[in-house]
Amino acid sequence: MLNKNNSNQMDDNLLYRYLGYAAIPLRITLGWMFFSAAWRRVVLSAGKLEPNSPLWVGHKFSTFLPHASYFLGVGGLIHLLLLHPGALAVFLDVFTVIEFLVGMSLIFGLFSRLGGLGAVALAFGILFGSGWLGSTCLDEWQVGSVEMVVGLLILFVGSSWSFDDLVRNAWPKTADSFGYRLIGNGPLWGSGFKTWVAVFAIFGTVVTLGTNQMFQGGVWGKLHNFGKTLVVSVSNAKIVNKNIQFTAYRTGGSPAAYANIIEAKLVNSSGATVYKWNTKDITSLPKSDIHNIYVNKVIINKYSMVMELGAKAVISMPMSKIPKSLTHGNYKLELLNISGAVFSTNFTYSG
Numbered sequence: 001m002l003n004k005n006n007s008n009q010m011d012d013n014l015l016y017r018y019l020g021y022a023a024i025p026l027r028i029t030l031g032w033m034f035f036s037a038a039w040r041r042v043v044l045s046a047g048k049l050e051p052n053s054p055l056w057v058g059h060k061f062s063t064f065l066p067h068a069s070y071f072l073g074v075g076g077l078i079h080l081l082l083l084h085p086g087a088l089a090v091f092l093d094v095f096t097v098i099e100f101l102v103g104m105s106l107i108f109g110l111f112s113r114l115g116g117l118g119a120v121a122l123a124f125g126i127l128f129g130s131g132w133l134g135s136t137c138l139d140e141w142q143v144g145s146v147e148m149v150v151g152l153l154i155l156f157v158g159s160s161w162s163f164d165d166l167v168r169n170a171w172p173k174t175a176d177s178f179g180y181r182l183i184g185n186g187p188l189w190g191s192g193f194k195t196w197v198a199v200f201a202i203f204g205t206v207v208t209l210g211t212n213q214m215f216q217g218g219v220w221g222k223l224h225n226f227g228k229t230l231v232v233s234v235s236n237a238k239i240v241n242k243n244i245q246f247t248a249y250r251t252g253g254s255p256a257a258y259a260n261i262i263e264a265k266l267v268n269s270s271g272a273t274v275y276k277w278n279t280k281d282i283t284s285l286p287k288s289d290i291h292n293i294y295v296n297k298v299i300i301n302k303y304s305m306v307m308e309l310g311a312k313a314v315i316s317m318p319m320s321k322i323p324k325s326l327t328h329g330n331y332k333l334e335l336l337n338i339s340g341a342v343f344s345t346n347f348t349y350s351g
Helices: 004-044 057-062 071-083 085-108 112-130 139-157 163-170 178-183 190-216 279-283
Strands: 231-240 243-252 259-268 273-277 290-292 298-300 305-307 312-318 329-337 342-349
Touching: 004 085, 004 112, 004 139, 057 071, 057 085, 071 085, 071 112, 085 112, 112 139, 112 178, 112 190, 139 190, 231 329, 243 259, 243 329, 259 279, 290 298, 298 312
Parallel strands: 231 342
Antiparallel strands: 231 243, 243 312, 259 273, 259 305, 259 329, 290 312, 298 305, 329 342
16 A cells, blocks of 8 residues: 555656646647757758858848847847847857757657746747737747747646656656756646646746737737838938938838838928939949948848848938038938838938
8 A cells, every 4th residue: 555655646746747648739849849940940941040141040130129128138139149240140050059959858858847948948039039020910929928838838747758758767766856857857846836837827927918018018008010010210310521321220010021212301390302312312322331230231222222120220321512501400301211101310400
C-alpha cells in the first residue's frame, strides 16, 4: 500500500502527465513557428542572413523601430543595432540560432520548460518590438501574444510524449531532481499549484491587454493603427547656404507600401508658395545630399524619392536662388506623396 506522501506524488505525476498530453499540439505548433523562422533564413531563403542581400532580415528589423516600445530596453536595443549594421548582422545570426534551439526543444520536448521560457522571451521581443505592425489585423501583436501565452503554458506544465520522458525513464533520479524538473518536465509547483496558475494567468492577461492598449488603444480610448496609414515625419527644417535641410522619417503604414515623394514646396505663413521643387528637381538629387541613418534607406529613382518603412535620413535640397519673397518669418515645408498625401513641418527662417 502506498503511504500518503507516495500517493500524493503519484497524483502529481498523473496530473502533469495529463496536462502535458493536452498541451502536445500547442507545444509542437509553437515549436514549428520558431523552428520554421530559422529554417526559412538558413535553408529556404539564405539571403535573409546576408547583409548585402535585398532579402536581409535586417531590413524587416528596421521596420520595427518607429513605434517600438522602450519597455525593458527593447526599443533602445533596436535603435542601437540599426546604427551599427555589423552588430545587427551578428545579433540576427545569434537570434536565428536561439529560435532554432527553442523550436527544436518544443517540437521534441527536450528541456521543455526551458524551451517554454525561451518562447516567452522571444515573444516579448516580438510584442514590444513590433507589436504595432499589421495594417488590418494587428498581426505582430496577435502573433506575439499567442506565442507568449502558449510559451507560459509549456513553462508551467512541461511535456508528455517527449524526450524529457525518455530522460525520465532512463535516468529517473536525474529527471526527478529539482534542477531537471525546472527545465524539463514533471511535478514542479507543489502545493502552490493553484497560486502559480493564477500568477501565470494574471501575467499573461496583463501583458496581452497592456500591449494592446499601448500600441492600438484596444482596451479603452480611441482605437488607432500605426500600420494602416502611410506617414512620413518631417522635422528639423532649416535653410543653409541656399539649401533647405530637413529630416524625413517614414514612421507609419504597411512595410509592403512605399512613400514616393514627387514634389516639395516652401510655403509662407499666408499659404503662398515661396519655392517649389518639382519631380525633376527631386529625382536629380545626388546621393551625397541624402544622409541615411538606419538600415532601411531613402533613395532616389527616376520617378520619385522613395522611402520604405523605418527609413530615416537627413536630406538637403538646393534652391537655384533665394527668392526675394523669402524673408524673416515662419514657413512650412511640404512633401507631396504620389498618393496626394502631404507631409509637413513648420520652421522659422531668420534670414
